[in-house]
Amino acid sequence: MHILVVNDDGPPSNASSPYVHSLVDTLKKAGHTVSVILPHVQRSWIGKAHMVGQTLTPTYFRPGTLHEDDGVTSERPFKDDGEQWILIDGTPASCTQIGLHHFFQDKGPIDLVLSGPNYGRNTTAVFALSSGTIGGAMEGAMNGKKSIALSYAFDSREHDPEIIATASKLSTKLVEKLFSEWPNDVQLYSINVPLRKDVENKKIVFTEMLQNRWVSGSSFEELPAEADDHDPNVEEQNIRERGEGDSDAKATVTRTVHRRFKWSPNFADVRKSVSDAGRGDGWEVLQGNITVTPLVANFWHLPHYTGEIKLEDKTLSLANPQPTQDSSTLHALIDYPDAYVQPLILDALRSLKGIPVKFISSMGELLDPADHVVQITAYESLDFEHALQYPKTSQVGAYVIRKALIRKHYLSNTVSTWLVKHPDSILTQHFRPCVHFELDYAEFLDESLVDAWDLNESMAENEQKESSEQKQWWILKPGMSDGGNGIRLFSSLEELQAIFEEWEGAESDNDTEDDPENQVPGLAAQDKEDTSDEVNAMTSQLRHFIAQPYIDPPLLLEAYGNRKFHIRAYVLAAGALEVYVYREMLALFAAKTYQSPRHNEESGALDLAQHLTNTCFQDEATKGSSVYPFWSLESPGIRADWKDDIFQQICAVTGEVFEAAAREQMVHFQAIPNGFEIFGVDFLVDANAKVWLLELNAFPDFKQTGLELQDAVVGGLFREVTAAAVSPFFGHAESQSTQMPLVRSLNLGRG
Structure with a gap:
């Protein structure tokens, strides 16, 4: 989400503002977009005031080293793309106003105003009524934004970086939780976090604000x-x-x-x-607990929020008895294993029309096990047993078995089996036939390839070819790896043998995990980062490999440096079985300009950065120029309708491969009526604009989409998914959408 950070303590300073830099850094690491606008000097005890008659002037601040007072201030905006905060010679409330309406529009709408962390607690009425921290948050609430005031209660003037870091991490998780489950009657929250070594083990409780007053005279x-x-x-x-x-x-x-x-x-x-x-907020903080006080924008707490908050849950655990739920209420257990995606799913479910949604933290919270419930969590956390026991009221966001699609050697078998019975299938023109073999040790490679007729024939023909440009290149893929790990190119059995010997040799030398000598020789630089993990995976866990003829040349676009790219399409499989393709696709580019392996064989080892389009292989310098919306690709010189043609091919191939798995691989792909799943499906386009199916991924990496496209692509996807899969299952009409066309509808006779 996009978070606007303000405070009343000013820019980072060990004397007066020691916490804001750590919090901003932690929020960014959690995947949030953070915009910062602060008073240029200390503005504590100023409440929600504005300075009438004063013209406010911004200066520009670049934070330095964490916990050091070495930031840089400039009278004018910095001219590079480095980090830049805004400092205003006004109040915290003015910072909120100006931040919401005059800066940061290029980053998209602001989702949350986060004021703080304050240098000291803001418990009880005497603090809250004067607090610039709460004033900044209240200004956000008065402007219609969800707002949170965050304060750290310290016991020592010594700023322990470890304790501050722990408080920042805890605060980030708590802010994410409150934002994702925001009740309609709360306008802002006031959070107080005691800075103690064991703060992460303390309770987080809802509290009221103690109504105290000054009683001993003047302040x-x-x-x-x-x-x-x-x-x-x-x-x-x-x-x-x-x-x-x-x-x-x-x-x-x-x-x-x-x-x-x-x-x-x-x-x-x-x-x-x-x-x-x-009791109350001040008393709880005195006990070392973290407090959360729900407020409306008149400094008054909402008294009906009580109880303890569990951060491992995704809903607020209230001490008040739960009311009886209407039978139409949809219970949603949402705990997606990616903070980038979690709030998007919650927003999508909230947007469902005519369906009251109650978020729960465990299946045990169901008053009746037959209540309507949908689970979207990590695969390992899904309660499939409950879904199978209550198939009409319990829906799960994954199929139990789908390896016929998501494991490369199974996918190869799925397609080949289908083509035996359907030789005219479009898959003959859109999926390269594979050679599947098992291998434990490199010395047994010859035995493993005894039945690999096509591969052996190709290698034999390559040996007879004088020119390297005439050779056929193949691509090696581990059957169960993901993220592009273990992918290699080869044009001879000797090169294939060398690949396995390199892995084996590296494993035998891999005595310590961080030994710098454990580098696999011949790998391109970007492929060496995770060599130890990859080697262990290759030799200790993976026995299945496939080899396919390499698709060369691919479609290259001059506007993007003639780099190879593949298309990531998101596919929804719902029930038993409907298949949809989401129109908003991504083009993922390799880091370097493409050069055919036929042309650089004699220059030594291939540079995989020219061939691998997986963003996980790229450093931060190239990732920013590697992901683009497919429909926005610039392609002068190519016919105008080429993208529409590509999309139609993708839709046709996707429908066909899912039907192949559903009808011919019923043991390895079991579509159940009360299940649905999103797959990331990768396609390559060759120089003739023909689409080739590469692979299917369960629980795809959405985060590679980036923050700029987060809502438009991934948020839009989950809105379409909930409308097409969740809403109809619970008896509501499915909305027709051009953004996610239905590409295959099957009746598998499973209810």
């Missing part, structure tokens, strides 16, 4: 008229340290005719009211 200290003003950052640090500690503050009074006044509240009042209350 201002009288000073002589000639007293100098002190640095507000230092003053805030001193005030907070008095307030967070255990000592009572004594106000010094100077009686003069002309006096000045410095803010110096007596926190003994607060501490006494908190300890006497025995």
